[in-house]
Structures are given as structure tokens and as C-alpha cells.
Amino acid sequence: MGDALHLAGQLVLSGDPDLWEIVLLSLRVSLIATLIACIIGLAIGSLLAVSQFRGRGAVLVVINALMGLPPVVVGLIVYLNLSRSGPLGFLGLLYTPTAMIIAQTILITPIIAALSRQILEDLNHEYAEQFRSFGLSRIGQMKALLWDGRFALLTVALAGFGRAVAEVGAVIIVGGNIDHLTRVMTTAIALETSKGDLPLALALGMILLTIALVVNGFVQSVRSTATRAAYA
Amino acid sequence: MRDFLDMPDARTRHEQGLALSGISLSRNGTSLLNDITCALPPSGITAVMGPNGAGKSLLLRVAHGLIDADQGLVLWQGDAVTEEARKAQAMVFQKPVLLRRSVEANVDFALKVAGIRHPSLRDALLNRVGLKGRNKQPARLLSGGEQQRLALARALATSPKLLFLDEPTASLDPTSARVIEDILHEEREAGTKIVLVTHDVPQARRLADDVLFLTSGQLHCHQDAASFFQTPDSAEAARFLAGHILN
Ligand SMILES: Nc1ncnc2c1ncn2[C@@H]1O[C@H](COP(=O)(O)OP(=O)(O)OP(=O)(O)O)[C@@H](O)[C@H]1O
Ligand SMILES: [Mg+2]
Numbered sequence: 001m002g003d004a005l006h007l008a009g010q011l012v013l014s015g016d017p018d019l020w021e022i023v024l025l026s027l028r029v030s031l032i033a034t035l036i037a038c039i040i041g042l043a044i045g046s047l048l049a050v051s052q053f054r055g056r057g058a059v060l061v062v063i064n065a066l067m068g069l070p071p072v073v074v075g076l077i078v079y080l081n082l083s084r085s086g087p088l089g090f091l092g093l094l095y096t097p098t099a100m101i102i103a104q105t106i107l108i109t110p111i112i113a114a115l116s117r118q119i120l121e122d123l124n125h126e127y128a129e130q131f132r133s134f135g136l137s138r139i140g141q142m143k144a145l146l147w148d149g150r151f152a153l154l155t156v157a158l159a160g161f162g163r164a165v166a167e168v169g170a171v172i173i174v175g176g177n178i179d180h181l182t183r184v185m186t187t188a189i190a191l192e193t194s195k196g197d198l199p200l201a202l203a204l205g206m207i208l209l210t211i212a213l214v215v216n217g218f219v220q221s222v223r224s225t226a227t228r229a230a231y232a
Numbered sequence: 233m234r235d236f237l238d239m240p241d242a243r244t245r246h247e248q249g250l251a252l253s254g255i256s257l258s259r260n261g262t263s264l265l266n267d268i269t270c271a272l273p274p275s276g277i278t279a280v281m282g283p284n285g286a287g288k289s290l291l292l293r294v295a296h297g298l299i300d301a302d303q304g305l306v307l308w309q310g311d312a313v314t315e316e317a318r319k320a321q322a323m324v325f326q327k328p329v330l331l332r333r334s335v336e337a338n339v340d341f342a343l344k345v346a347g348i349r350h351p352s353l354r355d356a357l358l359n360r361v362g363l364k365g366r367n368k369q370p371a372r373l374l375s376g377g378e379q380q381r382l383a384l385a386r387a388l389a390t391s392p393k394l395l396f397l398d399e400p401t402a403s404l405d406p407t408s409a410r411v412i413e414d415i416l417h418e419e420r421e422a423g424t425k426i427v428l429v430t431h432d433v434p435q436a437r438r439l440a441d442d443v444l445f446l447t448s449g450q451l452h453c454h455q456d457a458a459s460f461f462q463t464p465d466s467a468e469a470a471r472f473l474a475g476h477i478l479n
Pocket of ligand 1: 259264282283284286287288290291
């Protein structure tokens with residue numbers, strides 16, 4: 001164990017190209033997935049926050065339930081759609097980073113939609129009358145809420161990214177954990193651990209933890225600055 | 233004053249002010265506004281007075297079209313208060329609702345919504361309410377009175393024809409209150425119709441042209457300011473004024 005840790009540290013510090021390839025692919029896949037999920041999820045969340053319609057309660061229940069989607073199930077569904085015999089098989093996306101981005105986007109969009117809906121709805125309770133008084137359109141209302149909720153929403157995006165980058169079940173099914181192509185941190189850790197190559201698994205684990213710490217620290221400091229200015 | 237409602241065709245639309253007819257509102261079986269009918273003249277300052285919980289703020293919300301009454305009609309210059317009509321009005325709430333942005337961004341927001349592009353207007357407005365040079369400060373870190381003044385500046389930004397003010401000087405020091413009163417005087421001279429909720433009897437004396445007096449959702453009287461403060465039409469109003477004199 002001690003030896004493995006020592007070797008892991010050396011791997012990280014030596015800038016092992018295989019290791020960094022895996023790290024960078026992980027970041028690329030999960031950042032793009034988070035970005036797409038934010039665009040879709042924030043649109044849904046802000047629309048729900050300012051809308052009243054029949055069946056709204058049911059929609060909220062469904063979205064909240066989707067937050068708990070098991071990654072392997074998402075992986076399976078995306079697999080079935082992208083596999084050669086599936087409806088989107090002609091795109092040839094299975095076992096590519098794009099497939100992993102799709103799976104992670106599906107996984108975290110409900111999280112972003114549900115969490116942002118809650119935040120923006122609370123904000124709207126405070127602003128709604130003033131907005132009506134201004135004669136603000138619904139789109140204008142959504143934009144203003146998204147802007148004024150930006151610091152709280154940063155945490156939501158972070159929650160989505162955290163879930164995406166740490167997830168293994170979906171990406172292993174649709175990505176296939178192919179060396180130099182679709183191998184990301186989590187799938188590599190699973191594989192190397194099962195092979196008994198603990199140093200590489202540990203090195204990746206340490207990097208994953210560090211990323212989580214750095215991103216969290218960054219968001220925390222942005223938020224506390226915003227709170228001091230009463231912007232959050 | 234009732235004749236506004238009775239003879240709507242006798243006047244052009246612009247001569248018609250704000251008409252409420254038969255406004256009733258209840259929530260959870262409690263009547264909050266009870267069959268309120270009044271016709272406010274198209275210009276000047278109408279003071280809305282009455283004890284806490286009388287329904288003054290609710291009445292303003294109904295008149296501005298933010299709440300639909302259960303019964304009754306609100307007409308401004310002869311028309312119902314639609315989304316579009318409301319753009320020619322503004323309201324300063326009892327608790328100012330400021331965006332989580334800077335002082336100037338709050339005013340800019342109102343200007344942008346109204347489609348007004350006028351670079352020097354914002355600073356002139358801030359100057360007018362005594363917030364000169366505070367542009368970049370976070371609006372929500374202003375003091376209570378400063379927040380009220382900013383909310384007023386924002387409301388004036390779109391040059392509303394009809395301005396609702398819910399106790400705009402309640403947390404202002406005497407000097408700031410005077411500044412606001414001067415602004416209201418100027419706005420009135422410029423032809424803006426102002427409906428002002430206030431508990432401050434001396435202020436109502438200084439500003440009001442006519443007075444609405446409410447208790448428990450009932451409109452007790454609507455009178456000329458001069459006669460209201462001399463000889464109020466209702467016993468409740470007389471007691472209310474006497475209380476203020478005693479204090
Ligand atoms: N949405 C609501 N649901 C139920 N009751 C309400 C609602 N809004 C206001 N009320 C009640 O209506 C009454 C009148 O409220 P309103 O805010 O109009 O009083 P006010 O005359 O403005 O009093 P104040 O001088 O304290 O501002 C109060 O008793 C209040 O509790
Ligand atoms: Mg009130």
C-alpha cells in the first residue's frame with residue numbers, strides 16, 4: 001500500500017503521458033457534458049420557475065425522479081440507441097467520446113433542471129410582483145432570474161460536473177474503456193484496480209480528488225465574494 | 233366625484249382618472265376589500281390612509297393590476313389595466329424589491345425593459361433621489377431608506393403617467409423625506425397622477441389633493457384633502473386623525 005502510494009505520487013509528478021491523456025479526456029468529456037446540460041437544464045429550470053400550468057406538479061415529480069437516474073441505466077439506453085442496430089446506429093458514435101458526452105449529458109440535465117428550478121422559483125417569489133409591475137415578458141423574466149441567480153447556479157453546475165466526472169457506469173457501457181480513445185479516470189481506475197495495478201489507479205484517484213477540491217474551492221470563493229456584495 | 237363613473241362618455245378618455253368600481257377581494261373566507269368604489273381624478277396626489285391591515289397595500293396592487301379582484305373593475309383613463317397599459321404605470325412597494333445588482337444596474341434594468349436609451353438619464357435620476365456617486369454599490373447593501381429612494385428613482389425612470397407609492401418615506405430621515413416630497417410635488421406639476429399610501433398625517437396634509445380612508449377593507453370616505461382634515465366624512469376617520477393629533 002505504501003509502495004503503491006509512492007509510485008502513484010511519482011506517476012503524477014513525472015507527467016506520465018498516458019496518465020494525462022486519461023485525465024484530459026475525462027475533463028473534456030465531463031466539461032462539455034456539463035456545458036450542454038447547463039444550457040438545456042437552465043432553460044427548463046427557468047421556464048418551470050416562471051410558469052404555471054396544469055400538470056406542472058407531475059412534471060416536477062418526474063424531473064426530481066430523473067435526478068436519481070442510475071448511470072448504468074442511462075448507459076444502457078444510450079447504448080441501445082447508438083448500437084449498430086439502434087435508431088441512431090448510422091451515426092457510428094458508439095465507443096466514442098461523443099457517446100460518453102451524450103450519456104453524461106442525459107445523466108446530469110435533470111439535476112441541473114431540478115436544482116435550478118428550485119433556486120429560481122424562490123427568487124421569483126421575491127421578484128414576481130416587481131417584474132409584473134415592469135411589464136416584463138416571460139423570456140425577460142427568465143433571463144433576469146438566471147442573471148440574478150448566477151452565483152447560486154454556479155453551485156448547481158458544479159454538482160452536475162461532479163456527478164459527471166465521477167460517474168463510471170454509463171461511460172463504460174457507451175465508451176467501452178478503450179485505451180487512448182475512450183478511457184477516462186473512473187473507467188481506468190476500475191480497470192487498473194481489477195488488474196491489480198494499484199499505483200495508476202491511486203494516481204488517478206488522487207487527481208480526481210484534487211480536481212473536486214480545486215473546483216469546489218473556486219466556487220466557494222466566488223460565492224462568498226458574491227455574498228459579501230449581497231448578490232447571492 | 234362619483235360622476236366620473238356615472239357619465240363616462242361626457243369626458244374624453246384622458247380626463248378620466250383611475251376608476252375603481254365594486255372592488256371586492258377575499259382570501260380564505262376573509263373579506264379583505266369590500267365593494268370599493270371610487271373615482272380618482274386624472275391628476276394630483278391621492279393619499280390612501282388607514283390603520284395597519286386596512287387593505288391599503290392590497291388596494292394598490294389591485295389598482296395596478298398585480299392582483300385580480302374577485303369582483304369589480306379597474307379602469308385607467310377608461311381602459312382596463314392590461315400588461316401593456318401597466319407599462320405606463322409604476323409602483324414602489326412597501327418593501328422595495330431590488331435586484332441583486334449594483335445601484336445603477338437596477339435603474340438600467342427598468343430603462344431597458346421600457347426600451348429607453350438615454351445615457352445621462354440614469355445619473356440624473358440617482359442624483360435626484362440623493363444617490364449621486366453610489367452607482368457601483370450593490371443595491372442590497374444600501375440602507376433601508378436608501379433602498380426606498382433607489383426604488384423611487386427606478387420607478388421614475390420610465391416617466392410613468394400613474395405612480396403608486398406604498399409608504400415611500402416610511403423609513404426615511406426627515407431631510408430625505410423632504411427630498412422625496414419635493415420630487416412628488418414636481419412629478420405632480422408635470423402631470424403625473426400619484427396614489428400615495430401614507431401614515432404620516434402632516435405629510436398627507438402637505439401633499440394630498442384628495443384622501444381615501446380605509447379600515448378593514450372598507451372605504452369610509454373619499455374627500456378633498458382640505459375638507460378631510462377639517463371635517464372628515466366618517467367617524468372612523470375622525471378618530472384616526474384624533475389619534476394622530478394625540479400622539
Ligand atoms: N395574500 C394574502 N392572503 C391572505 N391575506 C392577505 C394577503 N395579503 C394581505 N392579506 C391581509 O389583508 C389585510 C390587509 O393587508 P394590507 O397589506 O393591504 O394592509 P395595509 O393597509 O397595507 O397595512 P400596513 O399599514 O400595515 O401596510 C391584512 O390583514 C393582511 O393580513
Ligand atoms: Mg401596506
